[in-house]
Amino acid sequence: MILLYDSDEKAYKLRAIAGGYKTVFPADLIIKENEGMIGKAGSSKRIQISGDVTKDPNYVKKAGEITKSEMCVPIISGNTVLGVLDMQSIEENAFSEADISAVEMLSTQVATAINNARLFEKAQHEIKVREKAEADLIESHNEVLEAKKEMEIIFEELQRSHAEILDAKNETDIIFQNVEEGLFLLNSDGKIGSQYSASLKKMFNVDDLQHHDFLELLKDKIDAKTTASTEEYLELMFKKDIDESMLNELNPLTDVEFSFSNSIGVWTHSSYYSFKFKRIVEENGDIEELIVTVVDVTDEKKLKDQLEETEVNQKRQMDWLLSILHVEPELLQDFIESAQSELDFMETTLKNSRKPSEYRSVLRKVYRSVHLVKGNASLLDLKYFINFSKVLEEKITKIERNEKISGMDFLALVMDIDEGKNVLHELTDVIKRIGKIQENFRPKRDYEKKLFIQTLENYINSSANEENKKVDLIHEQFDSGEIPYRYRLVIKEVLIELIKNSIFNSIETIDERKKLRKKESGTIYISTEKIKNKFIVKYRDDGRGIPVDELKKKAIESGVYTEEELNSWNVQKLASLIFNSELYGLDSKGIFGNRTMNMETIKMKLRRHSGIILLESSGEDYFEFIIELPIKEEIS
Amino acid sequence: MSEKVKVMIVDDSSIIRKVIEKQLTTYNIEVVGRAGDGVEALELFKKTHPDIVTLDITMPEMDGLQVLEEIIKIDNSVKVMVITAMSDKATGLKAIKLGAKSFLGKPFTEEKLKETFEKLI
Numbered sequence: 052m053i054l055l056y057d058s059d060e061k062a063y064k065l066r067a068i069a070g071g072y073k074t075v076f077p078a079d080l081i082i083k084e085n086e087g088m089i090g091k092a093g094s095s096k097r098i099q100i101s102g103d104v105t106k107d108p109n110y111v112k113k114a115g116e117i118t119k120s121e122m123c124v125p126i127i128s129g130n131t132v133l134g135v136l137d138m139q140s141i142e143e144n145a146f147s148e149a150d151i152s153a154v155e156m157l158s159t160q161v162a163t164a165i166n167n168a169r170l171f172e173k174a175q176h177e178i179k180v181r182e183k184a185e186a187d188l189i190e191s192h193n194e195v196l197e198a199k200k201e202m203e204i205i206f207e208e209l210q211r212s213h214a215e216i217l218d219a220k221n222e223t224d225i226i227f228q229n230v231e232e233g234l235f236l237l238n239s240d241g242k243i244g245s246q247y248s249a250s251l252k253k254m255f256n257v258d259d260l261q262h263h264d265f266l267e268l269l270k271d272k273i274d275a276k277t278t279a280s281t282e283e284y285l286e287l288m289f290k291k292d293i294d295e296s297m298l299n300e301l302n303p304l305t306d307v308e309f310s311f312s313n314s315i316g317v318w319t320h321s322s323y324y325s326f327k328f329k330r331i332v333e334e335n336g337d338i339e340e341l342i343v344t345v346v347d348v349t350d351e352k353k354l355k356d357q358l359e360e361t362e363v364n365q366k367r368q369m370d371w372l373l374s375i376l377h378v379e380p381e382l383l384q385d386f387i388e389s390a391q392s393e394l395d396f397m398e399t400t401l402k403n404s405r406k407p408s409e410y411r412s413v414l415r416k417v418y419r420s421v422h423l424v425k426g427n428a429s430l431l432d433l434k435y436f437i438n439f440s441k442v443l444e445e446k447i448t449k450i451e452r453n454e455k456i457s458g459m460d461f462l463a464l465v466m467d468i469d470e471g472k473n474v475l476h477e478l479t480d481v482i483k484r485i486g487k488i489q490e491n492f493r494p495k496r497d498y499e500k501k502l503f504i505q506t507l508e509n510y511i512n513s514s515a516n517e518e519n520k521k522v523d524l525i526h527e528q529f530d531s532g533e534i535p536y537r538y539r540l541v542i543k544e545v546l547i548e549l550i551k552n553s554i555f556n557s558i559e560t561i562d563e564r565k566k567l568r569k570k571e572s573g574t575i576y577i578s579t580e581k582i583k584n585k586f587i588v589k590y591r592d593d594g595r596g597i598p599v600d601e602l603k604k605k606a607i608e609s610g611v612y613t614e615e616e617l618n619s620w621n622v623q624k625l626a627s628l629i630f631n632s633e634l635y636g637l638d639s640k641g642i643f644g645n646r647t648m649n650m651e652t653i654k655m656k657l658r659r660h661s662g663i664i665l666l667e668s669s670g671e672d673y674f675e676f677i678i679e680l681p682i683k684e685e686i687s
Numbered sequence: 688m689s690e691k692v693k694v695m696i697v698d699d700s701s702i703i704r705k706v707i708e709k710q711l712t713t714y715n716i717e718v719v720g721r722a723g724d725g726v727e728a729l730e731l732f733k734k735t736h737p738d739i740v741t742l743d744i745t746m747p748e749m750d751g752l753q754v755l756e757e758i759i760k761i762d763n764s765v766k767v768m769v770i771t772a773m774s775d776k777a778t779g780l781k782a783i784k785l786g787a788k789s790f791l792g793k794p795f796t797e798e799k800l801k802e803t804f805e806k807l808i
Contacts (some may be wrong), residue, residue, distance in 0.1 A: 134728055280777045292804060297789050301779045 053161065054082060054128070055134035060191040063089055065137055066318060071137065076114050082135075086112030089135045092123035096132060098151060099123040102144035102229065120145040122129055124154045128162040136161060140479050198460065233345030237328075239289045240263050246462040255343055256311055262380070271308045288328055289338050295330055302328065306348055323352040367435070368481050374434055375482070383482065391475055393420040396550060398468050410456040417464065418447045490669045503531035503543065510547060511575065515552045521572035522558055528578030535586060538680050541656050542588055545664065545678055548653050549590045550575060559592025559673065569672070586682045589667070597666070606631070626674070627666055630654070691731045692808055695720040695737035697728040697754070698770065709799045721732055725749025729757055737765065739807050742787075744771040744778050752781055759786040761795060770795070772782045 052072070054063035054509055065080040082089045088099040089111045100122045105108035110121065118139040126134045136158045211272050224247070227234065233251035236244035243263045254266055268284075272382050280303035287293050297373050304326035304368065313319050331340045375383055399415045404413040425440030446467065450460045508524050515522040534542055558564075558573030565571065576591040599622055606612045606628050617625065653664055662680035690779045694716045698704045711718075716739075720731035724746050732740070742760060744751030750793050754769055768789045769782040779790045 093718070173688065276777060280780055283777075283780045287780065293783060297803075298783070299777045300792065301783070301790060303776050303780070449765055 052076065052080075052137050054080075054089060054135060054137060055165070056132055057085075062086075063093060065128065066134070071112075072116055073087070073547075075116050082111075082113070084489050088121055088123045089137050092135050092137075093132045096125050097129060098125070098153070098155070100146055102146075114621065117141055119143045122146045122154065123603075124151075124158045126158045126162045126165065133162055146591060177599050178658075196380075199304050207652060214340050231347070233324075233343070235260070237265055237285070237341045237343050238332075238498045239338070239340070241285060243268075251345065252594070254309075254322070254347065267666065272311065273307055277307055277396075279304050279503065285328075285341075288341055290328065291296065291338055293335050301327075302326065306352060312671065321349075321519050322347060323349045332441050356599075362478075368477065369476055369479055371487070375430070375478075382432065386431055386433065386436075387475060387482075389427055390424050393424050394472050394475070396420055398465060398472075401465050402470070404458075406454070410461075411451065413461075414447055414451050415458070418444065423583065435474065436471075439474070443467055443471075446612075478490070498610060500531045503539070504529070505549065506543065506576075507546060510552055512594070514551065515558075518554055518560070520554060520558055520560055523572045525574055525576045526578075528580075529588075530579050533579050533586070535682055538586065538660060538662075541660055541662070542678065544656055545653050546577065546588070546590065549592075549676060553592040553594055557596065558593050559594060567672075581682065584682055586680045587676040588680075589675065591673060591680070594671050596674045597629055599628075601623040602626070602628040623666075629666065690716050691717040692739060693717050693719045693735065693737040695722070695728070695731060695735060697722045697725075697739045697746070697751075698743040699723050699741075703743070707800065710737060710800055714804065714808065725754040728754050732758055732765075733761065736762065738797065739755060739804075740765060740767045741791075742756075742767050742769050744769055744775070744782065747748075752778065755782055755785050755787055768803060768807060 052068040053066050055066045056063050060081070060082045060171070061081040063084075066074060066079065067367045068101040080325065086092055087096050088101060088104075088107070088111075090098040091109050099109065100120075101107035101110060102120050104118055104121055107121075110118075112118075118141065120143050122138045124136040124138075126136055136154060138150075139152065140146070166677045186649055208393060210643075227248045230267055231250055233248055233254050235247035235251055238244065243260050243265055245261045247260055251260060255272075257263070257268065258266075266278060266282055269281060274584055284301060284303055286297065288295070306323055306325055309320050309322050309324055311321070318363045325346050327344045327346075328341045329340045329343075331342055333339050346585050374686060397420050400413055400416055404410060421440050423446065427435060428436035428440060443464070446464060450456060450464075453460070459641070504524070504526055511522050511524055531539075552577055553573070558575075559567065559569070561571050564573065570593075574593045576589070578589045580587040580589070599686075602618050603625055606617060607614050611631070650664070657664055657678065662678060665677045665679070667677045689721075689786075690787050692715060694711065696704050696707050696718060700711050701723065708718055708721070719735040720728075722731050726749055728740075728742070729749075740754060741799070742751055742758075746754075747779035751769065751771070755769065758765060758767060763786065766786040766789075768791055769779065769787045770791045770793060771778050771782070779792070783790060789806055790804050791800060
């Protein structure tokens with residue numbers, strides 16, 4: 052058999068077999084290097100012969116062979132063992148010297164044949180490789196041609212894109228040069244991008260903003276607290292797990308004041324800007340940059356401030372309006388005049404003080420004036436002026452406590468006093484306007500007079516008809532136009548009350564009057580008069596007067612007086628029982644029921660205006676009441 | 688049925704606490720605690736382990752930011768909605784930085800409260 056050496060497996064593998072052992076040895080027979088006589092022949096490169104293998108320690112039985120003698124000849128080419136030629140016999144000492152020479156020669160030829168076969172194989176392989184390489188080259192060449200075509204197409208497209216990009220850049224430049232808003236990109240390091248709108252330079256008052264640190268730009272223009280908040284805000288804007296819309300509500304750079312100074316650090320002007328930040332998000336969700344827009348809101352801010360100031364002033368005026376409504380106009384006028392005088396005095400005193408040695412004495416004088424104003428304001432509960440005076444007092448006290456007082460301390464006080472005078476002036480304006488409104492809404496005098504009398508006459512006529520009576524109203528001496536406006540309603544109410552009593556109790560029916568030889572029509576007389584500081588209304592009817600007997604009876608029934616006591620009273624005194632509140636119930640009815648005058652009601656209504664009602668006189672066929680109300684000069 | 692979301696309401700105004708509770712009743716929630724100050728809030732938080740806390744920032748005893756910090760330390764998965772004055776943006780930002788998940792400015796409308804709350808559930 053011929054076994055060839057496999058250098059990878061370091062073993063000899065059966066390649067060809069002839070003879071009786073063809074069916075004995077397996078086709079995949081493998082003899083390891085150095086195994087048996089075959090291995091030894093290969094490793095030693097010498098022929099191995101054994102005449103009796105049973106006695107040869109190198110012999111290894113590999114299959115079902117019944118070998119007695121074996122000869123192994125290495126197949127060598129050059130110095131390399133290609134394999135082993137192995138012959139086995141079933142007879143002992145089967146191989147002679149002649150056999151050894153022949154097999155040696157054979158092994159040489161086999162080595163040559165093997166080498167040639169291997170060379171041929173190699174050459175074939177190389178041919179195949181070369182052919183493949185040629186085919187690959189041709190393929191690559193085609194691919195290169197294809198690629199060249201594609202490159203040409205791409206190049207054309209690039210040229211086109213380049214032109215488009217240039218156009219787009221031109222447009223962008225135009226936008227950036229002309230847009231009013233500030234526009235820029237901000238990266239996560241807080242740096243401004245290379246492209247930004249031209250107006251931004253003006254807003255920040257910096258020529259070149261490229262790659263500038265945004266927070267550094269803000270630091271010398273806005274307050275430290277806002278800068279710190281901005282830093283926190285921007286940090287959060289770059290965190291993708293925080294909701295952008297929520298963060299926008301916390302944007303500290305809205306309507307923020309930018310202060311600008313000159314080269315020596317003196318403030319020159321302020322502008323107001325609003326910044327809006329929007330995330331630019333990559334595909335993976337990371338926030339690459341922020342796009343920032345800046346709007347100049349200076350004009351809007353100024354307008355807003357003006358509106359707020361106007362609102363504040365209007366509210367202040369409304370507060371005054373409400374606070375002065377409860378104050379008597381005359382007293383209010385007094386207050387204004389007095390406060391004006393004190394403020395003038397304070398201002399003059401402060402402005403004219405020259406000697407530092409007099410400063411403390413000046414302060415004390417001013418303090419006394421302020422205290423006076425405060426006292427007057429407190430009396431009338433004018434809260435604004437109470438507060439104004441308190442604040443001024445505190446300021447004066449604080450200055451007075453200083454070891455050294457300077458003229459500059461007085462400057463602040465003078466400014467406050469000036470403000471106080473402006474406020475007084477405004478207050479006077481408000482009062483004047485109220486006065487004008489009142490005047491415009493007041494009905495004209497003639498119409499007023501007619502309306503007032505008409506009301507009374509209508510009531511008299513309707514009530515008298517009910518009672519089958521006739522009653523005339525005599526009012527020649529009654530001038531309703533003279534009634535101070537604030538008393539019109541109460542006087543009307545009192546007169547109605549008195550008229551009610553006249554018609555339902557005092558004035559007799561037509562028949563009764565005939566029997567008494569009185570005129571058919573009863574008469575009610577009303578008149579007005581001004582005496583000194585009083586406004587007087589007189590009321591009289593020609594009925595049966597105050598029912599003194601019934602009053603007396605009522606008084607006795609009430610237990611307030613005894614009969615004995617009342618018997619000693621004269622008619623006038625008995626008539627005055629009409630004013631005795633103990634004879635009235637709590638049900639607001641008149642002394643003899645619902646249709647008699649309720650003096651309690653009348654007195655209460657008049658008391659609200661510091662007025663009174665008096666029973667001037669009373670007889671069997673009349674009674675006369677006088678109503679008195681105080682009058683003051685109205686503020687003009 | 689999905690589990691109810693546990694909510695704790697912290698505000699020194701009892702009226703605001705009631706208003707918030709009433710306005711959130713449309714959601715599948717269970718109010719597990721109501722506190723009027725920071726100290727009470729922390730004690731309740733440890734006991735009730737809410738999923739969401741509405742937290743007023745300006746409170747007596749312990750200010751809201753301190754409470755927020757302590758709450759996050761105890762359980763950093765809790766979702767806190769801080770409630771503060773609209774004008775106080777600096778505090779709002781600090782709160783978000785400390786770990787609050789959302790912010791609601793006072794005065795708030797029912798609509799705004801619900802819009803902010805919905806982002807947490």
